[in-house]
Amino acid sequence: MRQARVYVTLKKSVFDPQGKTIHEALLSLGYADVRGVRQGKFFEVELGDLEPARAEALLGEIAQRVLSNPVIESCRVELLP
Amino acid sequence: MKVGVLVFPGSNCDHDAYHVVKHVLGQAAVFVWHRETRLPAVDALIVPGGFSYGDYLRTGAIARFAPVMRAVVEFAGRGAPVLGICNGFQILQEAGLLPGAMLRNRHVQFLSQDVHLRVERDDTAFTGGLRPGEVLTMPIAHGEGNFYLPEDELDRLEQAGQVVFRYVSRDGRLDPQANVNGSSRAIAGVCNAGRNVVGLMPHPERAAEHELGSADGRRIFEALARAVLAA
Numbered sequence: 040m041r042q043a044r045v046y047v048t049l050k051k052s053v054f055d056p057q058g059k060t061i062h063e064a065l066l067s068l069g070y071a072d073v074r075g076v077r078q079g080k081f082f083e084v085e086l087g088d089l090e091p092a093r094a095e096a097l098l099g100e101i102a103q104r105v106l107s108n109p110v111i112e113s114c115r116v117e118l119l120p
Numbered sequence: 121m122k123v124g125v126l127v128f129p130g131s132n133c134d135h136d137a138y139h140v141v142k143h144v145l146g147q148a149a150v151f152v153w154h155r156e157t158r159l160p161a162v163d164a165l166i167v168p169g170g171f172s173y174g175d176y177l178r179t180g181a182i183a184r185f186a187p188v189m190r191a192v193v194e195f196a197g198r199g200a201p202v203l204g205i206c207n208g209f210q211i212l213q214e215a216g217l218l219p220g221a222m223l224r225n226r227h228v229q230f231l232s233q234d235v236h237l238r239v240e241r242d243d244t245a246f247t248g249g250l251r252p253g254e255v256l257t258m259p260i261a262h263g264e265g266n267f268y269l270p271e272d273e274l275d276r277l278e279q280a281g282q283v284v285f286r287y288v289s290r291d292g293r294l295d296p297q298a299n300v301n302g303s304s305r306a307i308a309g310v311c312n313a314g315r316n317v318v319g320l321m322p323h324p325e326r327a328a329e330h331e332l333g334s335a336d337g338r339r340i341f342e343a344l345a346r347a348v349l350a351a
Contacts, residue, residue, distance in 0.1 A: 049223075053268060056224045056302075105185075108178055108214065110221035111268055 041086040042119040043098050047107045048079035082106055094118055121348045122148040124162035126192070126208070128183045129154070133169035133205060136325040140341050141166075144328050147345060154186040163348040164201040164245070165192060167208030169261070169323060179222060179264050180210035189215055201245035201344055202317045206262055209309075209319030218310055218319045219277055223266040226302025230263040234334070235300060235322055237308050238288040241281055244311045245347045246318040246340050255292045256285075256336035258327035260300070265321040267303035267310075274304055285309030285320050 049055045055077050062076040084101075086094050098116040107114040123141045127134045134151065141149040150160055154172075159165070173182035183189070189211075196202045196217050204212035212218040225231055236257055239250045250256075269277060277283060285308040289295040299306040301321070309320030324337025 052270065053223065054226075054302075056226055056228050056266070060228050105181070106177070108181070108221050110213075111223060 041089060041094055043084045043086060043094065044117045044119065045082040045084060045098060045102045045106050046079060046115045046117070047082070047102070047112050048077060048114075049111055050113050053111050080106075091118060121145075121164070121345050122150065122160075122162045123344075124150055124152045124159060124165045126165065126167050126188060127151050127153055128170070128172035128186060128211075130172045130174055131168050131170035131207070133207075133323065133325060136323075137166045137168045137205065140325045140328045140338065144338060145341055145345060152188060154183070154188050156188045157191060159188075159191045159195055163351075164203070164344055165195060167192070167202065167204040167211050168325070169206030169208055172207055172211060175207075178214070179207060180212075180214040183207075183211045184214035193217065196312070196314075196317050199314055199316050201347060203246055203340070203344070204317070204319035205323055205325060206260075206265075206321055209321055210264070212317060212319050217317050218312055219273070219282065220267050220269045220304075220307075220310065222264045222321075223268050223302075224264050225262070225266050225300075230261075231265070231300055232259065232261040233300070234259050235308070236288050236290050236292070236298060237285045237320075237322055238292050239284070240286060241284050241311070241315075243281070244284055244315045244318050246343050247284060248343045248347050248350075250339060250343060253292060255288060255290065256324075256339065257290075257334045258322045258324055258337045260322045262301070262321055265301040265303065267301075267307040267321075269304060277310065278305070280313065282310050282313070283307055284311050284318055285322070
């Protein structure tokens with residue numbers, strides 16, 4: 040079995056109300072060094088015994104087609120060794 | 121006129137939409153379960169509000185892959201009228217039938233309140249006979265209704281006349297305070313290029329009788345009935 044991770048984040052150009060709220064909460068707790076927070080999603084995906092190239096292609100497809108919305112989000116896949 | 125109302129696990133405005141079509145307008149209405157692969161013979165479809173599939177992953181993201189959606193895309197492709205309300209709007213965006221995506225509301229809270237909407241276009245399947253510039257009052261109830269598109273795509277959307285409703289003040293002026301969820305250019309509703317698919321975040325089906333505080337929403341359904349009759 041192969042394990043993989045998919046990270047989905049709002050594009051840099053997209054305002055993140057949740058991240059901003061978390062940032063403000065941190066500042067109000069006194070964490071003055073925090074300059075910004077962006078919230079995202081993280082998926083652990085289990086795959087069958089696929090060749091790395093096929094696994095990457097499959098992950099890329101599901102990340103683009105299902106796990107993220109390309110209008111607002113970008114994604115990154117990571118195949119674990 | 122016969123209208124199909126889609127039902128997903130978690131839809132919660134399906135009965136309201138059915139009620140308006142059947143009992144307020146006196147037209148035929150039928151529920152369509154999300155597992156159906158073929159649509160009954162209907163003149164129009166409503167994708168209602170709610171929290172389809174618990175809004176897991178993203179709002180509308182799972183519903184977009186429901187078996188019935190292939191038939192919905194084909195129905196819309198034939199030019200037939202499709203209305204997405206609230207979560208239904210989000211589902212149609214995820215399905216690629218309507219432009220844009222919804223972000224969390226600007227101030228993060230779930231908003232449940234009346235809003236004022238300015239009608240921008242009278243050339244869609246759901247706004248024929250309304251006057252551009254007139255103001256309708258109906259409620260919103262959503263946590264993710266902050267319409268987003270990149271600036272250049274917003275320009276193209278405006279030029280193509282696809283912005284159908286905007287959040288405005290009671291007297292119809294653009295006002296940052298009235299744009300409660302922070303939508304790009306105060307956009308509350310849009311249509312596709314063919315003008316037969318319309319989505320809006322506010323709930324016309326919850327404001328279609330005077331007993332509910334506003335009957336303005338009824339006019340969206342009456343516009344549909346006129347469009348179907350004229351087709």
